[in-house]
Amino acid sequence: MKIGVLGTGMVGNSVGSKLVSLGHEVKMGSRTVNNEKAAAWVAQAGERASQGTFADAASFGDIVFNCTAGAGTIAALELAGTNNLARKILVDIANPLDFSKGFPPSLSVCNTDSLGEQVQKLLPDTKVVKTLNTMNTYIMMDPARVPGDHDVFMCGNDGEAKAQVAKILREWLGWKHVIDLGDITQARGTEMFLPLWVRLYGALQTADFNIHVVRAPAAT
Amino acid sequence: MKIGVLGTGMVGNSVGSKLVSLGHEVKMGSRTVNNEKAAAWVAQAGERASQGTFADAASFGDIVFNCTAGAGTIAALELAGTNNLARKILVDIANPLDFSKGFPPSLSVCNTDSLGEQVQKLLPDTKVVKTLNTMNTYIMMDPARVPGDHDVFMCGNDGEAKAQVAKILREWLGWKHVIDLGDITQARGTEMFLPLWVRLYGALQTADFNIHVVRAPAAT
Numbered sequence: 001m002k003i004g005v006l007g008t009g010m011v012g013n014s015v016g017s018k019l020v021s022l023g024h025e026v027k028m029g030s031r032t033v034n035n036e037k038a039a040a041w042v043a044q045a046g047e048r049a050s051q052g053t054f055a056d057a058a059s060f061g062d063i064v065f066n067c068t069a070g071a072g073t074i075a076a077l078e079l080a081g082t083n084n085l086a087r088k089i090l091v092d093i094a095n096p097l098d099f100s101k102g103f104p105p106s107l108s109v110c111n112t113d114s115l116g117e118q119v120q121k122l123l124p125d126t127k128v129v130k131t132l133n134t135m136n137t138y139i140m141m142d143p144a145r146v147p148g149d150h151d152v153f154m155c156g157n158d159g160e161a162k163a164q165v166a167k168i169l170r171e172w173l174g175w176k177h178v179i180d181l182g183d184i185t186q187a188r189g190t191e192m193f194l195p196l197w198v199r200l201y202g203a204l205q206t207a208d209f210n211i212h213v214v215r216a217p218a219a220t
Numbered sequence: 221m222k223i224g225v226l227g228t229g230m231v232g233n234s235v236g237s238k239l240v241s242l243g244h245e246v247k248m249g250s251r252t253v254n255n256e257k258a259a260a261w262v263a264q265a266g267e268r269a270s271q272g273t274f275a276d277a278a279s280f281g282d283i284v285f286n287c288t289a290g291a292g293t294i295a296a297l298e299l300a301g302t303n304n305l306a307r308k309i310l311v312d313i314a315n316p317l318d319f320s321k322g323f324p325p326s327l328s329v330c331n332t333d334s335l336g337e338q339v340q341k342l343l344p345d346t347k348v349v350k351t352l353n354t355m356n357t358y359i360m361m362d363p364a365r366v367p368g369d370h371d372v373f374m375c376g377n378d379g380e381a382k383a384q385v386a387k388i389l390r391e392w393l394g395w396k397h398v399i400d401l402g403d404i405t406q407a408r409g410t411e412m413f414l415p416l417w418v419r420l421y422g423a424l425q426t427a428d429f430n431i432h433v434v435r436a437p438a439a440t
Contacts, residue, residue, distance in 0.1 A: 110412070111331070111415070193413060202402065212432045214368055214370045214432050216428035218426075
């Protein structure tokens, strides 16, 4: 499959490399056609990897992963272009973290709105599926590095798009537990988990963790 | 021990009954000295249970549990009285859930402040420990109803108070995993988990769940 990856940071690198390793053709998009970080990634990721502008990557992909930092997501998607993303699935991994006052970050949008909703509003003809935004990028792409049961959340307005993303999560990446929370407004829930995530990162002194939702047995 | 419980709802009932069952004397506080819900609780909880105003319960307790709804917490604590709570541990279980626009609720305070911090500011001489606010009240008081490993978070400014509350969580209630997140500002993290909790409640069609933080093995 042809896949566009928007963003050249840790998440874009890790997502792009994983998808290339699975045999897909991946174009990494950034503000400029000759971004140095994208070029370095292409050099190490091999022949199925390429780079271009946000618009190039969006146009290239049959499916597109938003791996930009939350603070730059809307600007990046505007550059990617509504038409280039129309009718496609956009897997939105970004979180609206605001580091302007240091660590821990606050959220630039939350509570009665979310970045996922803002993305869906910006791209009404795109099937936005918010997922993978509640754990570090190494666990996203390799859930087996955390032992036992743990979960990934997913939300979006299009049922078929979510079914396809769930298949990607399970069959490509190896996620065992995919919890569908409902429509894109549920992104408020997963994005607002980040303030707890960053505090767990501080308390545990590692980012290498995920959460598992453990249920009580049903009453009989 | 003498314990004050502020609030007559499901959480106050469940916390009060559990503490009575452990042999403690518990006074349930509300706005009025003869609150009907408190009277019903006293009638079923037995001779170690009593009721009174918020001030009566705060004055009675060697330790006090805030089990009020978040929307009424500050007003309840003002009635409880700064002096009645001075130098005591206040176990703050409340969440700032705003149901004014229906379900799912938003938060009345979040992101750059929290209810836990507002409570600590209101009661500077009280040792506020925020905990037990991330699961339903039956699991709070009986973590064994959820099988296997799952966690409770705790934060507050006073280390000795947190050590005492951790002992209560472990030895009185049976919590196996108590994660100390740090000072009271970390309440932003646990309170902002609630928007995800309410969505999990919707998706799973049960409130009988909790989360476990699962770590990857340390790199060798």
